[in-house]
Structure formats: structure tokens, C-alpha cells
Amino acid sequence: MSFNLDLLLRENIKNLKPYSSARDEFDGEASVMLDANENAYGSPLSQSFNRYPDPLQLAVKQKLSAIKGVSTDRIFLGNGSDEAIDLLFRAFCKPGIDNVILLPPTYGMYEVSANINDIAVRKVTLTPNYQLDIDTIAAAIDAHTKIIFICSPNNPTGNSIRRQDIETILVNFEGIVVLDEAYINYAKQNSFLPSLAEFPNLVVLQTLSKAWGLAALRLGMAFASAEIIQIFNKIKPPYNINQATQTYALEALERVDTVNEWIKETVEERALLVEQLQLIPQVEHITPSDANFVLVRLQQARPLYNHLVSKGIIVRDRSTVTLCEGALRMTVGTxxxxxxxxxxxxxxxS
Incomplete structure (x- = not known):
């Protein structure tokens, strides 16, 4: 494979002069800050939020670097993983010209973001056992295919994609491969983070919304080569991660043991839930899951969904999604x- 980042990058992004925020213009600590038109008297809250936050979130990245084993120059923090997904389209895909490949059933925001950015979508359905159809993917690629999105563990099915198949795509595709590992904490399969140096076209997405229990903070992570991360930082909004999110994220990242215990309990509860569901005669199939949810194919899926809603129980109806006919996605709860x-x-x- 011949991967050339410069050839992928849009010309307007190459020539873009990024916005220079007040915090970009000096290093170190300052005692008198009169550059950003902030309220010098403070804020009416118990914590001080009158100053703009670190635009590159260095303290959070340093903590993540120690946990993930990835250098800070290979880490991008976004307002959810959705921000990183949007930036990928804006950096590498020319509207109305380029295309990306999606592998349904998969996470819905890839297609939504593609449509917002006027990027054509080519869909290659997963095999019946929810794995990559390598030959059909290869046939779908043309000179304008810039990105392939792979979700593993996959949402909504919960299964992991075979590592060898992902590596095959990485080696043979000249564009960018985005591997969404939002649920990797619950999986037996190892993360691709240690392979970033091996694959310059790899972008790994993770999040603090799932295993870390910080969904309300909206903090997503993208890990890639330093060159790709530089592009993200060039085009992102100047203060995309607010101070409250950075503060609480730093506090949470000190509690790895607590999170690991939650993961262990969730995986145990997943097994118990599957065991009990299998005893119900109307349950036809449960996809083996490496996530914190299970995809359950059962009789009368839509009426059951409506019944659960009437009882105040909300699951996700996936019965109209490709390869998920007659199935509900159920998150593992307490x-x-x-x-x-x-x-x-x-x-x-009954």
C-alpha cells in the first residue's frame, strides 16, 4: 500500500490559516490575563469559569497518554466522537466529488455526517455473521474513495470484527481507515492503539461516554499519526472542549480502578442477561456481544418494544435495520x- 496523506488532504485545508486563540499566543503561566476580553471579576458559580479553557487540553491528554500508552501528539479530543467524524469529512473529502464506504449495520452518525458534508456514501453490507465482506469492499473502492469506517465492537450488533480482516483493509487501502472502538473496554479483542505506528492511515476513535460513564460530558477521543492530529487541531473550533468537561474528565481519569470494576460487573451482568433471555421461548437469536449491550432477535419485536415503552422501559428498536430484522438492542443495566x-x-x- 502507498499511503500519502498530502494527496488525501483537501487543498483548502492545506492552505488554511487557522484561527489563533488568545491561549495559543503564549506558553507557560500568566498572572495578568488581559488578552481575551474575559470577565476579570470571576463567575457567579462556585468554580471559576470566567477564563477560556486550554484549547489543546494538554492536562487531559497527558493523563490519557499515561493510561492509553499513546503520546499526546497522537491524541485529539472532540465534543464527542461525532466531532472527530465530522472533521474527517471536512479535511479529506471534497463535497460532491469524493465518497466514503460504510458497512451496515453500523453506527448511524457516519452517514448523517457524510450527508451534512455532501459526501457520497457507498454501503457494503456486512456478511450474515456481521463480518467484513473484503472482496465487495475492494470492488466498491475507486479513485475518489477517501475513508472506510469500521465499527468494532460493532453497533448495533455488539460483535468484534476479525482483526485480520481489519489489517487487510489497512494494508491495501490508500485512504484513511477509521476504526471506531467506542465499546472496546468490554471486549476480549485488543485495541488497535498499539498499532498506530504500523498503520499511518489508521484513525482510532474511543470515548469516555461508555465504560467511563461520562456521556453527559461529551468527550470523544481520536488517536492517529501526529500529522493527522495536527490537521484536526488546525480545523477544529478554538475552544471545542469546555473547562467543565476538562475538569471532570481529569477527576474521572484518576479513578481507573473504579471504571475497571464497573467493566467487570457489566460483562458479568451481560452474561447473566443473555442466559436468562435464552430461556424465553420467543427469543430466536442473541448475537454474541463484546459490548455493553446485546442484539436480540425475537418474535413480535415491535409490539414488545411498544409494551416495554408503556412500562417505562426504553430499549432500541433495530427491527428495520439491515441484517437486524426482528431485533431489539438492549443495554446491559444494573x-x-x-x-x-x-x-x-x-x-x-405470557
């Missing part, structure tokens, strides 16, 4: 929540 879910499913079928 032991008490899982028992309530099971009881209502049994009541519906």
Missing part, C-alpha cells in the same frame, strides 16, 4: 434494571 426488563418481556409473552 442487576435490578435487568430483572425488571426480563420480567416485562416474560409478561408480554
Amino acid at each position: 442487576p435490578a434494571e435487568n430483572q425488571i426488563l426480563l420480567a416485562q418481556i416474560k409478561e408480554f409473552y
Whole structure:
């Protein structure tokens, strides 16, 4: 494979002069800050939020670097992973000209972001066991294919994509391969983070929304070569991660042991939930999951979904999604929540 980042990058992005924020113009600590037109008297909150935050979130990246084993110049922080997804389109795809490849069933925001940016989508459906159709993917690629999105563990199916197949795409595709690892903390398969140096066209997405329990903070992570991260930083909004998010993220990242315990309990509860679901005669199939949810194919999926809603139990109806016909996606809850879910499913079928 011949990967050339310069050939992929849009000309207007190459020539872009990024916005220079007040915090970009000096290094170190300052005692009198009169450059950014902030309120010098403070804020009416218990914590001080009158100053603009670090535009590059260095303290958070340093903590993540120690946890993930990735240098800070290979880390981008976004307002959710969705920001990184949008930046990929804006940096590398020419509207109305280029295309990307999606592998349904998969995370819906890839297509939404492509449509917002006027980028054509080529869909290559996963195989019936939710793996990559390598030959069909290869046939879908042309000179204007810039990005392939792979979600592993996959959403909404929960299974991991075979590592060898992902590596095959990375080696043979001259564009960028985005590997979305939002649920990697729950998986047996190892992350691709240690392989960043091996694959210059690899972008790995992760998040603090799932295993770390920080969905409300909207903090996503992209890991890639230093060159790709520089491009992200060039085109992102100057203060894309607010101070409250940075502050709470730093606090959470000190509690790795707590998060690891939650992961262990979630995986155990996942197994118990699957075991109990399999005892229900109307459950036809449960996809083996490496995530914190299970995809369950069962009889009368839509009526069951409506029944659960009427009882205040919200799952995700995936019954109209490609290869997910007749299936509901159920997040693994607390032991008490899982028992309530099971009881209502049994009541519906009784």
C-alpha cells in the first residue's frame, strides 16, 4: 500500500490559516490575563469559569497518554466522537466529488455526517455473521474513495470484527481507515492503539461516554499519526472542549480502578442477561456481544418494544435495520434494571 496523506488532504485545508486563540499566543503561566476580553471579576458559580479553557487540553491528554500508552501528539479530543467524524469529512473529502464506504449495520452518525458534508456514501453490507465482506469492499473502492469506517465492537450488533480482516483493509487501502472502538473496554479483542505506528492511515476513535460513564460530558477521543492530529487541531473550533468537561474528565481519569470494576460487573451482568433471555421461548437469536449491550432477535419485536415503552422501559428498536430484522438492542443495566426488563418481556409473552 502507498499511503500519502498530502494527496488525501483537501487543498483548502492545506492552505488554511487557522484561527489563533488568545491561549495559543503564549506558553507557560500568566498572572495578568488581559488578552481575551474575559470577565476579570470571576463567575457567579462556585468554580471559576470566567477564563477560556486550554484549547489543546494538554492536562487531559497527558493523563490519557499515561493510561492509553499513546503520546499526546497522537491524541485529539472532540465534543464527542461525532466531532472527530465530522472533521474527517471536512479535511479529506471534497463535497460532491469524493465518497466514503460504510458497512451496515453500523453506527448511524457516519452517514448523517457524510450527508451534512455532501459526501457520497457507498454501503457494503456486512456478511450474515456481521463480518467484513473484503472482496465487495475492494470492488466498491475507486479513485475518489477517501475513508472506510469500521465499527468494532460493532453497533448495533455488539460483535468484534476479525482483526485480520481489519489489517487487510489497512494494508491495501490508500485512504484513511477509521476504526471506531467506542465499546472496546468490554471486549476480549485488543485495541488497535498499539498499532498506530504500523498503520499511518489508521484513525482510532474511543470515548469516555461508555465504560467511563461520562456521556453527559461529551468527550470523544481520536488517536492517529501526529500529522493527522495536527490537521484536526488546525480545523477544529478554538475552544471545542469546555473547562467543565476538562475538569471532570481529569477527576474521572484518576479513578481507573473504579471504571475497571464497573467493566467487570457489566460483562458479568451481560452474561447473566443473555442466559436468562435464552430461556424465553420467543427469543430466536442473541448475537454474541463484546459490548455493553446485546442484539436480540425475537418474535413480535415491535409490539414488545411498544409494551416495554408503556412500562417505562426504553430499549432500541433495530427491527428495520439491515441484517437486524426482528431485533431489539438492549443495554446491559444494573442487576435490578435487568430483572425488571426480563420480567416485562416474560409478561408480554405470557
